[in-house]
Structures are given as structure tokens and as C-alpha cells.
Amino acid sequence: MTETVPAQLVTDAAPRPTAQDRKAALAGLFDRSAPTYERVGVDHFTELGRRLVGHAAVLPGDRLLDVGCGTGAVLVPAAEATGSTGSAIGVDLSSGMVERSREALREAGLTHAHAVVADAETIDWDAGEHAVPPPANGSLDAVFAGISLFFFPHPHRAVARYRELLSPGGRLAISWWGRPDPRWDPVFAASAPYGRGGSSHALPEDSPFRSVDALHTLLKEAGYASVETDEQQYVTRFRGVHQWWDWVWSTAGRMFWEGVPASSMERAKAAVDAELDRLRAPDGSLTNTSAVRFTVARTQPSTATETMP
Numbered sequence: 001m002t003e004t005v006p007a008q009l010v011t012d013a014a015p016r017p018t019a020q021d022r023k024a025a026l027a028g029l030f031d032r033s034a035p036t037y038e039r040v041g042v043d044h045f046t047e048l049g050r051r052l053v054g055h056a057a058v059l060p061g062d063r064l065l066d067v068g069c070g071t072g073a074v075l076v077p078a079a080e081a082t083g084s085t086g087s088a089i090g091v092d093l094s095s096g097m098v099e100r101s102r103e104a105l106r107e108a109g110l111t112h113a114h115a116v117v118a119d120a121e122t123i124d125w126d127a128g129e130h131a132v133p134p135p136a137n138g139s140l141d142a143v144f145a146g147i148s149l150f151f152f153p154h155p156h157r158a159v160a161r162y163r164e165l166l167s168p169g170g171r172l173a174i175s176w177w178g179r180p181d182p183r184w185d186p187v188f189a190a191s192a193p194y195g196r197g198g199s200s201h202a203l204p205e206d207s208p209f210r211s212v213d214a215l216h217t218l219l220k221e222a223g224y225a226s227v228e229t230d231e232q233q234y235v236t237r238f239r240g241v242h243q244w245w246d247w248v249w250s251t252a253g254r255m256f257w258e259g260v261p262a263s264s265m266e267r268a269k270a271a272v273d274a275e276l277d278r279l280r281a282p283d284g285s286l287t288n289t290s291a292v293r294f295t296v297a298r299t300q301p302s303t304a305t306e307t308m309p
């Protein structure tokens, strides 16, 4: 939908952030969450990463790419599945996240896998400046995007780029959010008056991540031959309210809280704590059951056109 905006509003309004501005802001956001991401005692992205790798049926020797690799929740199990006869490259905008991925690969002894700081929308970096050159067109067996693609300003361009990189019959495996736990709606409603946007569940009107149909349409239009989505429930457990707060600040959820003015922070936290109190089990613990979607798109398999002599 296009809107007609009076000229004076255009002049006075703050300029809309460009795609580059949004990427720079995300790199900063994830740099700040990198030290604690998946380190506050809550098993969340690690398990989702394992499940995504399971959906892509990785074989020994496969050549893999993981876009928005973060701390390695997908990259590490993917590199384990392909083994040392294969290869895996993780790409992330945030140098803090990439450092964590490298650390995880070192600890797991996965020397056939690398992580690079680069924009995963284009997969086009200077070979001389990184440990590995960008993958060539048609060279990959699978591309993973674990809880990352909906952050990209141009997901349609990104999935088209991955199709070029994939070999015939290659897989693009994406994990993304379905319906958030409705029991938690009052928690987010309580914080909403104090900040702006900020939840990774809050998507723009035209986002392809608003429905399974919309994402399937995007992938078909990008030339993938088949697309399937499996929706699962994922229960995240928190020992108590303090652990939930630590967890929020370790994820993209901190985006909202960084935008709350210092003058209203205490009131905002008190409003949220009152709602969290209602969700607590008798032992003080909290659980959140979200829908997680695992979408696998495949490129056209090669057809045997050559005839034997």
C-alpha cells in the first residue's frame, strides 16, 4: 500500500533508515549480546540449531554455508554432520558473534569449518581478507539460516543468491518463529508503552515471515523446485524471573529494552515483573512455548541427460 505524505511531514520527519543503517545497527546489537548469548543457562538456540541441521539431512562430505551463524548453534552440528571430508562456512555481520563461532569450532576440533564477518545477503567478500574465499556458484549442498533470515532487509534477494550457490538438488534450510506463546501476550503488552517495536516477533506488514504461505511463495518465486515446512512447539524453561531477564538481554530481545528511556526503565520493569509473577509456577519457574518453523526448499535435481556410449 502506498501513502501520500504531506510535504512538510517529509521535511520534518527523521529519514527512514537505509538497509545499510539497519545492518550496522544489527551488527552492534548482536556484538553487545555476543558475550552472554546462549550462556545464561537456558538451552534455546543450541537445541533449535540441532533440529534445523536434522531437517536438512546433511551427508558426510557435504559443502555447507550457514548465514547469520551467530555463536555456532547451527554451524557446529552442521560441521560435525558433514565431517572432515566436507566443509562449512558460517557468515555473520557481528564480529563478536563470529569470534564466539570460531571459539566453538576450535573447542570442537572442527578444522574444516570457518566463520567470517560479512553480509550474508550477498555472500561476496574479498577472498584475500578472509580465511576462506566465498563459495562459487553451484558449489554448495546446503545453506542454513537459523533464526536469522527475517532480520535481513532483502530476504528475497538473499534466497535468490543462495539458489545460485546451491548445486542441483541442494537444500536451503530455514528456521523461523511461528505463533509466540499467547500466555506471554500480557508481558509484552505491559512493556509496550515504554519503548518502540523491537521484538524479533514483530514483523513489517510485507514480511514473507508473516505466514507459511508467504514464505513458500517467496521461495518458489526465487526458483526453488519444492518447499516444505514442519512446525514444532519449543518449550523454553527459565529457573525464575531473574534468569528470564538475563536471557532477554542475551538475545535480540535487548533491542526493545535498549530503547526504553532511563527515566521510565524502573516503571517498565515493574510492569513486566507484575505480569511475570502471574506466569510463575509454584516453584518460581517460567516456561514459554513458542511455535518454531523449519522450512526446507530444494533446488531442481539434475536430470541424467547424457547417454552412455
Ligand SMILES: C[S@@+](CC[C@H](N)C(=O)[O-])C[C@H]1O[C@@H](n2cnc3c(N)ncnc32)[C@H](O)[C@@H]1O
Residues within 6 Å of the ligand: 023, 026, 027, 030, 045, 046, 049, 067, 068, 069, 070, 071, 072, 073, 074, 091, 092, 093, 094, 097, 118, 119, 120, 121, 145, 146, 147, 148, 151, 152, 252
Ligand atoms: C538470532 S541470531 C541467530 C544466530 C544463530 N544462527 C543461532 O541459531 O543461534 C541472528 C544472527 O543473524 C545475524 N545477522 C543478521 N543480519 C545479518 C546479515 N545481513 N548478514 C549476516 N548476519 C546477519 C546477526 O548478527 C545474528 O548473529
